[in-house]
Amino acid sequence: MSxxxxxxxxxxxxxxxxxxxxxxxxxxxxxxMVEETEMFYEKTGAFPTDSDEFTIVDNVYARIEAAxxxxxxDEIAIRYSKKRESICRSVRKSxxxxxxxxxxxxxxxxxxxxxxxxVLVVEKIRRKRPVITFPGGDVEPHExxxxxxxxxxxxxxxxxxxxxxxxxxxxxxxxxxxxxxxxYRADHFSGSLKNTSAYWISRQELEQKDLSLGMWQMLxxxxxPYFSERFMIVED
Numbered sequence: 001m002s003x004x005x006x007x008x009x010x011x012x013x014x015x016x017x018x019x020x021x022x023x024x025x026x027x028x029x030x031x032x033m034v035e036e037t038e039m040f041y042e043k044t045g046a047f048p049t050d051s052d053e054f055t056i057v058d059n060v061y062a063r064i065e066a067a068x069x070x071x072x073x074d075e076i077a078i079r080y081s082k083k084r085e086s087i088c089r090s091v092r093k094s095x096x097x098x099x100x101x102x103x104x105x106x107x108x109x110x111x112x113x114x115x116x117x118x119v120l121v122v123e124k125i126r127r128k129r130p131v132i133t134f135p136g137g138d139v140e141p142h143e144x145x146x147x148x149x150x151x152x153x154x155x156x157x158x159x160x161x162x163x164x165x166x167x168x169x170x171x172x173x174x175x176x177x178x179x180x181x182x183x184y185r186a187d188h189f190s191g192s193l194k195n196t197s198a199y200w201i202s203r204q205e206l207e208q209k210d211l212s213l214g215m216w217q218m219l220x221x222x223x224x225p226y227f228s229e230r231f232m233i234v235e236d
Contacts (some may be wrong), residue, residue: 018075025069032060033080037087038094045104045177047088053081104177109149110136111164111184112222113157118200122156126212133212134222135159135198136181149184158194161186168221168228170214183222 018026036056040048048056057077064071080087112134113120121132137152139145146164153161164184171180193199201209217230 016071016075018071018079021069021071025071028067029060029064029069029071029076029079030083032063033083034087034090036060037084038091041091047091048084053077053084056080106177106179107139107145107182108136108180109139109145109152109182109184110134110218110222111149111153111161111186112167112219113153113159113161113186113189115189115200117204118202119206120153120157120159121199121201121206121209122195123197123199124212130210131212132201132206132209133215134218139182145182149182153186154191156195157198158191159189159198160191162188162190167223168230170218170221170230170232172214172232172234174234181218183218185222 021029033056036059037048039059040052040056054077057073057080060080061073061076064076110133120135122135123130124133125131135153135156136149137156139148143151145166149164150161153159164186167183167185169180170183171178173179214232217232221227221230
């Protein structure tokens, strides 16, 4: 049974559903949902998550009101929540995604520091659990890769590496960002550990550890002359 109320001189159906809209109205709203998702992606370089939905729904609903279309807000929120995944898939196939994909690159250096049969590792928290990784970090503006790897290893461990040699790259693309890791190896260093999360570990022990995502592939590039590049496919 329909429920109506007069708001600002207009008689509105309070329990109106999305399916009650005219086809042209549905087409407009569907188009606005795609456009707002594209704009969100262009601005953030990422696709909306559950917590981002209301930002997009607010923008879509503002356009609905401007077009003088009446539909309860909750109906639009429910509709977008149901369609978000398919909308994001369509955006991934668009020119906007491809253009943005090549605009953003995250450059990171990482180093395999060796001492006899041991290697230097750092323990970090990933998704609320501890994992092992090799020391490294982002490249700062106006900084060379060489300077970045020396700085990052020192900041994270207290070890000052000498003459690190670039071994290759490891990279992947995810949510509009091309992640590129410049991989180094250093067999000479000075100083001592000054961070409790960094420690030396034998290669045999390393095999028993829970390494961060992609670490084994990176280790092969840093540790052997047979690989200079590895590319990882990440499912969004």
